[in-house]
Amino acid sequence: MRLNCPLCGDRDLREFTYYGASVYADRPEGGWSEAWDDLLHLRDNPAGETNDLWYHELGCSAWIEVSRNTVTHAISDTRLLAERKPAAKGAKA
């Protein structure tokens, strides 16, 4: 399997660490709520298109969101997590 790192180009699977569905990057605001429960514990297991997180640990340290199909294994898109939704991002410090 090959992943296209937006910074390094096409790289072998073994350079990356898998981290699961990319909804984990959508952090709710505020204190404990149902939304937090969803974030931590509830994951879809789709047969088809899915977005998940990969860390280019043996490369440039970029976190990458990968769109791939769990049925065909086709990878349709990869993008930097940091550039995913610039408007919606930014944690409250």
Next chain:
Amino acid sequence: MRIEGKGLVDRSTPVGFRFDGRDYTGFQGDTLASALLASGVRVMGRSFKYHRPRGVMTAGSEEPNALVTVGRGAGQVPNVRATVQEIHSGLDARGQNAWPSVRFDVMEVNDLFAPFLSAGFYYKTFMWPRKFWESLYEPAIRRAAGLGALSRQHNDEHYEKAYAFCDLLVIGSGPAGLMAALTAGRAGADVILAEEDARMGGRLLAESHEVAGQSGADWAAGVVAELASMPNVRLMTRTTVTGAYDGGTFGALERVGLHLARPPMDLPRECFWRIVAKRAILAAGAHERPIAFANNDRPGVMMAGAVRAYVNRWGVAPGQTVAVFGNNDDAHRTVSDLGAAGIKVSALIDVREDAVAPKGVTLHAGARLVDAVGRNGLREVIVADRDGKIARIPCDCLAMSGGWNPVLHLTCHMNGRPVWREDIATFVPKPGMVPGLTVAGAANGTYSTYGCMKEGAEAASVALSELGRAQPKVDLPEAEDGAIRLRAYWEVPEPKHRAWLDFANDVTTKDVRLAAQENFRSVEHMKRYTTQGMAPDQGKSSNVAALAVLADATGRGIPETGITTFRPPYVPISVAALGAGGQGKGLAPERLTTSHQASVARGAPMIEAGLWYRPSYFPRPGEKTWRESCDREVRMVRERVGVCDVSTLGKIDIQGADAGRFLDFVYTNTFSTLKPGRVRYGLMLREDGIVMDDGTTACLGEGHYLMTTTTAAAGQVMRHLDFVAQAHCPGWDVHTISVTEQWAQFAIAGPLGRELLNTLLESPIDDAAIPFLGCGKVRVMGIEARLFRISFSGELGFEIAVPARYGAALYRDLVARAESLGGGAYGMEALNVLRIEKGFITHAEIHGRVTAFDIGLQGMVSAKKDCIGKAASERPGLTGQEREQLVGLKPVPASKPIGAGAHLFDEGAEPVRVNDQGYVTSVCWSPTLNTHLGLAFLKNGRARHATRVRLVDHLRGADVVCEVVHPVFFDAEGGRARG
């Protein structure tokens, strides 16, 4: 027997080798199988279950019978196909699955019990008594089962793995593969041409057809010479492509040194390649398939294509009198090739009634082959003509052809399913089964030489245009272009004896019919019930015939019956090649600190900490146990001064205008208020509210921080910081990088710590210069160093960090100076005692299930700001008196040892699980307090100080009453570290 004037072997170079303890001679270019055939050896193996004598059947890697063991000792390799192994001087091969030899095997008795050994006999026979299974049946079956055996010794022979990239990978170098490579090569594309055989050319080497007016082998040699002259083409012989994977990745096994008598020292035996190709063309040819008839496994019964290969390529006559049996025109081609080689053909048995007799050969058209006679070598075959007349045909070799199965295995590796083609009675691949891979030639069901070449060139043209390259004009040479005429014919009906389908696993037509009769009608069930196709050859030549028999037995068509799933690898791969580089320390490389040599020189036993090695303790003369050394080192730190390498702790450099704000977000407590020159202890949570790690972070300057992590969690924390920065803080000015390897860092702990430092610092320091939890730059031995006033021992403590290249020198000097002050080096054991006495936690305590509340640090979760894990840490159940909380334990009496992992119970309660009150995480003997100590998690523990609990360790047999105390046993006010 050799045929004069035939073959591509080098007759001027004889090669001696051994088989089953006897010496033989072949020629350069021979395989073990061709050389043994030439020497008249007919029995090369014994079958799996019935131990029947078996001869070679094929001339390629699909060979089911001639499996041998090569080499001796640690490096011996079982189940090597004699058709693939090239001979070389010193080759020592022997038959297997037989005792004492394949010529005479006492296990042949199994064949007499054949009626009891049908499909599923294990399940039916060894059912009762039930307890006999483990004690008797299974061990006995395991002894009898299996083919070759491993040596069970450690093999340190050299294997390698390698990576390659190309525009176009061409798999197979027959007419289709050569034309594909030539077309793409001339276009300037980066091409890899992988060929399983030692020589390029595929069937061109084995057939007598002419190509462009020359022999097929000569034409192939010309093309290969042109390809070899192209810098953009890589030719890989002895390389089998074994699997197709996602993203245009292919696995390939190269036999690098297995054909050499004395391979150079640095040459690996095998190399496992991972080839990434933008496009690929599968031109792997086809396997000829046998026909099932009674006793069709007799030594001497061979595939017709293999017979032609032995005659034309190796100049070997597989028999003196050959009969030919087939359902297609290749049988006729075989008759003419044998005639041209001067080998007597005793009869042609063609199952087609309308077959036309070739010149000078008796034809039995529409006849049935009812039996093959000759246990250790074929003597005759018995044929029933259409009119029922029985003919006994003398022959010591039978060349059979049931048609061809395209080698489409790779196309199925990503779950693609082939389609049935009625006209050639076989499965062929359909387009798009593996993205980027097209199939050409016989692998695609196109069998004529010209057709293969045309398809190969066309496939390359398509690939080139997809790659955006111009397509050169490549003229196709003149070559044979006959249509294949074939009548589907899988088995001779109603055989009087067993008729084999899977020769390697001893599966007969009877077994498949029995499976169908017992309702294992699905092809996958039949496979598992009969073991059809599960031998080392993976049913390469037998699968299609087996499912045809199943289709017949279940009254279905072959397409509805379906085909079993082909999975990688296409040929067996040695684990040594797959895992090359991963043996021994390759699996877990050693990370060594700069003080490693000095520690070893002092006799310190080194212990693993992840991949790191750290000194356990430093024994001195007269000290007999680790405890004596450890106790001395603890006293040394408490009374004088000790030195310890702490470089293995993770160090992360964090910079940027938003670095302070970022630390506020990843730590529970506030760091943005930390001033340059100050250090703070921080606690880090996971997003689910559980403690991830702890450590100190120093502010080295405005917007510049140095975080330390525990040794164990260094990688995890780095990954976490990158995630938080990129997922939650995009656009912030914050940059993180690991500098663990770049700095050597040593702890200097004890009342004389500052005195020791001042003997080597260029400008001495005092408490005002570097106060408790302060940091700054110092100069030591002419270089700049970082000094931190932090303590993991509770004593006056410093950590000094220098660029790693100075670490070894500084450590030796520090230890020598410490010794002159009555101190010295201390190891992990003493470090652990010192921190337990102070109640400092490690990952023994923050083991992934505890919260900040559990370790009593809930006050460190700032109420004024958000942080990772804060919301989840407020969940019900993560705080409160039902939680197990960190406490200290002192056994009563103090001399009673306690162990980590023991569980805690109320005094008087029965020590069973339902009464469990907590567990012990860390223990030590404290030479400072003269007592055993423990850190533990105890339900509602902070409210239970000064009470007693019962500590029980069922594993080690301990049962001790302990007093619950505050986890900081020593110097609770912390005056010593501040002093």
